[in-house]
Amino acid sequence: MDASQAPGPNPSPQPDTNDVFHTTDKVLADKLQFIEEIGFGNWGSVWLCRPRHNPRAPGADELSRLQSSRVAVKLVHRKKDENEKRTAETAARVKSLWNEMKIVRTLKPDLHPSIVPFYSFVVTPSYALITMEYLPTLVPVEVSEPKARHWFKSLLSGVDYLHKRGVVHNDIKPANILLSEKNVPVLVDFGFAEQYRLESRKAFLSNISYGTPEYLSPERARGLPHDTRKSDVWSLGVTFFEILSGRTPFENSDTEQFSTTEELERYWSRTLRGKWIGTWKMSRGMEKLLRRMMSPNADLRCTASDALEDPYWLPDAHPHRRSASDNSIAFEKEKPVTPVSWSRSTTAKENAASSPGLASYGLTESPSHRSLTRAKSQPKVATRGACC
Ligand SMILES: Nc1ncnc2c1ncn2[C@@H]1O[C@H](COP(=O)(O)OP(=O)(O)OP(=O)(O)O)[C@@H](O)[C@H]1O
Numbered sequence: 386m387d388a389s390q391a392p393g394p395n396p397s398p399q400p401d402t403n404d405v406f407h408t409t410d411k412v413l414a415d416k417l418q419f420i421e422e423i424g425f426g427n428w429g430s431v432w433l434c435r436p437r438h439n440p441r442a443p444g445a446d447e448l449s450r451l452q453s454s455r456v457a458v459k460l461v462h463r464k465k466d467e468n469e470k471r472t473a474e475t476a477a478r479v480k481s482l483w484n485e486m487k488i489v490r491t492l493k494p495d496l497h498p499s500i501v502p503f504y505s506f507v508v509t510p511s512y513a514l515i516t517m518e519y520l521p522t523l524v525p526v527e528v529s530e531p532k533a534r535h536w537f538k539s540l541l542s543g544v545d546y547l548h549k550r551g552v553v554h555n556d557i558k559p560a561n562i563l564l565s566e567k568n569v570p571v572l573v574d575f576g577f578a579e580q581y582r583l584e585s586r587k588a589f590l591s592n593i594s595y596g597t598p599e600y601l602s603p604e605r606a607r608g609l610p611h612d613t614r615k616s617d618v619w620s621l622g623v624t625f626f627e628i629l630s631g632r633t634p635f636e637n638s639d640t641e642q643f644s645t646t647e648e649l650e651r652y653w654s655r656t657l658r659g660k661w662i663g664t665w666k667m668s669r670g671m672e673k674l675l676r677r678m679m680s681p682n683a684d685l686r687c688t689a690s691d692a693l694e695d696p697y698w699l700p701d702a703h704p705h706r707r708s709a710s711d712n713s714i715a716f717e718k719e720k721p722v723t724p725v726s727w728s729r730s731t732t733a734k735e736n737a738a739s740s741p742g743l744a745s746y747g748l749t750e751s752p753s754h755r756s757l758t759r760a761k762s763q764p765k766v767a768t769r770g771a772c773c
């Protein structure tokens with residue numbers, strides 16, 4: 386497909402078009418066998434697929450050339466209304482997928498091991514989809530620090546790589562981190578990502594507050610003008626804490642709900658004070674690094690590059706020395722906060738997950754629902770107190 390035919394607002398011309406194309410539902414079904422639904426989000430579903438390597442399939446496109454025996458396919462339906470017109474909802478979903486594809490595609494030439502490899506974007510009359518590397522395992526939580534340490538470094542380096550290329554992820558959380566077969570943590574789901582021109586004076590500036598509540602920096606939660614890179618660093622800090630502890634640092638418990646404005650306000654007021662709740666187990670070096678990454682004042686918060694330079698990574702630092710704060714408990718009286726207006730958040734993202742209805746090509750319809758992507762759904766790994 387040439388760029389002028391592509392869905393989405395003013396898609397920029399792309400030099401290499403053999404990974405972005407239109408085809409028919411039949412050709413898609415000839416090329417990809419849909420094995421099972423492996424994930425679903427607010428905009429569509431993700432399927433494990435097997436390329437069929439049909440030598441008679443027309444066109445030497447990226448789909449025909451897929452060598453791997455398994456690929457992940459993120460897919461949205463292109464539903465039509467009773468007048469055979471595509472609905473606004475459909476247009477919004479395809480636009481979101483197109484934006485996601487545009488960003489991951491620009492990273493293709495010098496891909497980072499912790500960023501999901503993109504293969505192709507395909508539009509058929511019924512579907513729009515992204516094909517990408519299949520990553521078999523969701524990152525677990527309640528993992529010992531020695532085990533998680535190299536994941537953290539790789540993810541920090543991946544986020545630093547994104548920021549240096551003008552990209553912010555905007556939805557970093559354990560549910561968007563998968564492990565490759567080689568045990569490398571990989572950031573997926575660029576549905577909220579943005580790409581800035583590095584030379585622009587407005588690069589990385591935003592006052593929009595979408596994302597997932599527990600991972601939002603205080604300034605982003607409030608919709609204040611902010612540097613989106615610093616918000617990514619905050620979310621990554623919360624994510625690291627959760628991978629070690631099984632809960633985020635500002636949650637009372639992992640059963641706490643954030644379904645009302647009051648609950649969310651209470652939660653965000655805690656983040657503003659930067660006071661971690663309950664107990665945690667990690668080395669002093671890790672705690673210091675996480676406190677730099679989760680400084681409530683964004684000006685004092687470190688960048689991803691700074692975090693990579695932190696003494697924690699020095700070979701002679703003692704990463705496994707127990708933190709002095711192991712037993713700290715901080716259930717503070719909560720202060721009232723000013724209400725915040727939300728323009729778009731993961732909670733507010735449309736829940737449109739349904740499996741691909743390629744019924745005539747051997748697929749079945751199965752409704753699926755997921756409200757808020759909570760890290761609580763992460764698999765837990767026994768801590769065994771190994772970190773200290
Ligand atoms: N490359 C992949 N390999 C294996 N599984 C994947 C892959 N990409 C995504 N998934 C699975 O599908 C789920 C949903 O994917 P993704 O996060 O991209 O969609 P989403 O619609 O943006 O979800 P949400 O808005 O809920 O975060 C992921 O949490 C993961 O479990």
Ligand SMILES: [Mg+2]
Nearest residue numbers: 426560561574
């Ligand atoms: Mg996701």
